[in-house]
Amino acid sequence: MDKIWIKDLEIFAYHGVLAEEKRNGQKFYVTVSMDVDLHAAGMTDDLDKTVNYAEVCELIRRTMQEESYDLIEAAAENVADAILLAYPQIKMVHVIVSKPGAPIPMDFDTVCVDITRGRHIAYLGIGSNLGDKEAYLDYAVDQLNKDEYIQVTKVSSYIITEPYGDVEQDDFLNGCLEIETIYSPQDLLAVINDIEQGAGRKRLIHWGPRTLDIDILLYDQEMIMEDTLKVPHVEMAKRAFVLEPLAEIAPYAYHPGYHKTIIELLEILQNKKD
Known part of the structure; x- marks a missing residue:
């Protein structure tokens, strides 16, 4: 990927844990690769075909000066977010914030924080089997799109499916979404949980009825095995109600665990049923 560099942009700002740092301010240097x-x-x-680096410099200055941060980690994070939100054509940004005047009682050149942030493609499964099911799925899409860190790029058809598991309940309405997001997987999970709660989701019975269920199916090619988050979704290859709508919008999305595309996983599952 091509890159635009802005190196050692000098900005006077008021960041630091100490009171005198916030009172007196100091020079910071920001380097950005986009x-x-x-x-x-x-x-x-044509300037319209690229990113105006003069505008980016002004955006960095405003971000660094409009708020006072205790940590340069926070300053770097907010610079990265500001750039990604302002310029959708930028796929990834690398930000270095340097603090040569850090209060360290030794000889040193500078203290730096170095972060990389970017856009990610994730696939979500959505389902409902209580109340106005279609309205709940539409609510999920709408709430995701309202978040400035998320863009819903594809929405599958909604399909009626029988409930999974042994609990007697109404049929589900299921679908899948493709999103582009700046969130990490863990931050995305927190947003999804908030949306579920906003729809009145209550986790009372495993595989039980719910107003709205949102699952992270895939997140780039990452494999995550944590207590609260497992990606790819551990059950997705067994579930036609996931693979069918997902194959509609992303047939060649790749499952990093099975090393197969979604359409291949669907064909395998269908052959098992025949």
């Missing part, structure tokens, strides 16, 4: 496709700009010599 991953962006520059081919069209190079071929046309």
